[in-house]
Amino acid sequence: MSISLKNRSLISIYDYTPEEICHILDIAEDFEKNRLQNLLNGRVIASLFFEPSTRTRLSFETAIQLLGGNVIGFSSTAGTSLQKGESLKDTIMMVASYADLIVMRNPVDGSARYASEVSKVPIINAGDGSNQHPTQCLLDLYSIRKTQGTLENLEITMVGDLKYGRTVHSLVQAMCNFNAKFNFVSPVELKMPSTVIQYIKNAGLEYHEYTELEDVIPHSDIIYMTRVQRERFPDPLEYEKVKNSYILCNDMLENSKPNCRVLHPLPRVNEINTDVDPNPKAYYFQQAQNGLFVRQALIAAILGLK
Numbered sequence: 001m002s003i004s005l006k007n008r009s010l011i012s013i014y015d016y017t018p019e020e021i022c023h024i025l026d027i028a029e030d031f032e033k034n035r036l037q038n039l040l041n042g043r044v045i046a047s048l049f050f051e052p053s054t055r056t057r058l059s060f061e062t063a064i065q066l067l068g069g070n071v072i073g074f075s076s077t078a079g080t081s082l083q084k085g086e087s088l089k090d091t092i093m094m095v096a097s098y099a100d101l102i103v104m105r106n107p108v109d110g111s112a113r114y115a116s117e118v119s120k121v122p123i124i125n126a127g128d129g130s131n132q133h134p135t136q137c138l139l140d141l142y143s144i145r146k147t148q149g150t151l152e153n154l155e156i157t158m159v160g161d162l163k164y165g166r167t168v169h170s171l172v173q174a175m176c177n178f179n180a181k182f183n184f185v186s187p188v189e190l191k192m193p194s195t196v197i198q199y200i201k202n203a204g205l206e207y208h209e210y211t212e213l214e215d216v217i218p219h220s221d222i223i224y225m226t227r228v229q230r231e232r233f234p235d236p237l238e239y240e241k242v243k244n245s246y247i248l249c250n251d252m253l254e255n256s257k258p259n260c261r262v263l264h265p266l267p268r269v270n271e272i273n274t275d276v277d278p279n280p281k282a283y284y285f286q287q288a289q290n291g292l293f294v295r296q297a298l299i300a301a302i303l304g305l306k
C-alpha cells in the first residue's frame with residue numbers, strides 16, 4: 001500500500017502512524033544523499049515564529065530554499081499586526097490565503113491544533129508551548145535510527161526538564177511504537193507528566209524514574225539530555241533551584257555502551273560540558289543537521305511531491 005501524507009498537518013507525532021513516520025525517515029535519507037531537489041517550483045511556505053528559534057526556523061527556511069520554494073513570515077511578533085491586537089485565528093486565515101503551507105511555533109499549548117482547525121492549508125507544528133515538537137521528534141528518530149541501525153528495542157534515557165520539555169514528550173510517544181525501554185532522570189519538580197507516562201502504560205512498556213544520572217549511563221543506548229527551560233517556569237526561584245541539576249561530563253561516559261550516543265535538541269546551556277563535544281558518542285550537532293533532511297522530506301510529502 002502506498003503512503004501519502006498530502007495535505008496532512010503535523011501537530012502531534014501521534015497524527016502519523018509508525019509506517020508514516022518511517023516513510024518520512026526514508027525520504028529524509030534520500031535528501032541526505034541529494035539535498036538540492038527543485039521540487040517546490042516557486043511555491044510559498046510561511047514560517048511563523050511567535051517564539052525564539054535558531055535550528056528549527058533556519059533549517060525549515062534552508063529546506064524550503066533548497067527545494068526551490070519561497071519563504072514568507074516572521075521570527076518574532078514585533079513588526080506584525082499581532083502588536084495591534086490581531087487574533088491568532090485572523091493571522092492564520094490571512095497567511096493561509098498567501099501560502100501553500102504554514103510552519104508555526106507559538107508559546108501557547110494547543111495553539112498549533114487550533115491553527116490547523118482554522119487554516120485551509122496544512123500546518124506544521126514547530127513547537128507549541130511545553131506540549132509538542134513533532135518535527136524535532138522526527139529528526140530525533142532519524143538520528144536514533146541512523147546511529148543504532150534500528151528504532152526497535154532500544155533503552156532510551158531522558159535527562160533534565162521532563163516536565164516542560166516538549167521534545168521529550170513527543171519522543172516518548174513516538175518510541176512507544178518501537179518497544180523502547182525508558183529511563184527518566186530528573187529533579188522531583190521536573191518529572192515526566194502523568195499524561196505522557198500513561199502512553200507508556202497503555203503500550204505495556206517498561207519505564208524507570210531516577211534522580212541520579214550516573215546509575216543509568218552504562219545500560220543506555222541513547223542519552224537524551226535536555227535544557228532546564230527558564231522561560232517555562234512561573235517562579236524564577238524554582239528555576240534557580242534546579243537549573244544545574246545534571247551536567248554530563250566526558251569522564252561519565254567511560255563505561256557507556258559502544259553504541260551509546262548522546263543527543264540533545266539544543267540549545268544547551270550547562271547540561272553537557274564542552275569536554276563531551278570531541279567524544280565520538282556526542283551526536284547533538286549531527287542531530288541538528290539531520291533536521292534539514294527531515295524537514296525537506298516533510299514539506300515534500302505534505303505538498304504531495306514525494
Ligand code: CP
Nearest residue numbers: 053054055056265266
Ligand atoms: N531544538 C530546537 O527546537 O531548537 P530551536 O529552539 O533553536 O529551534
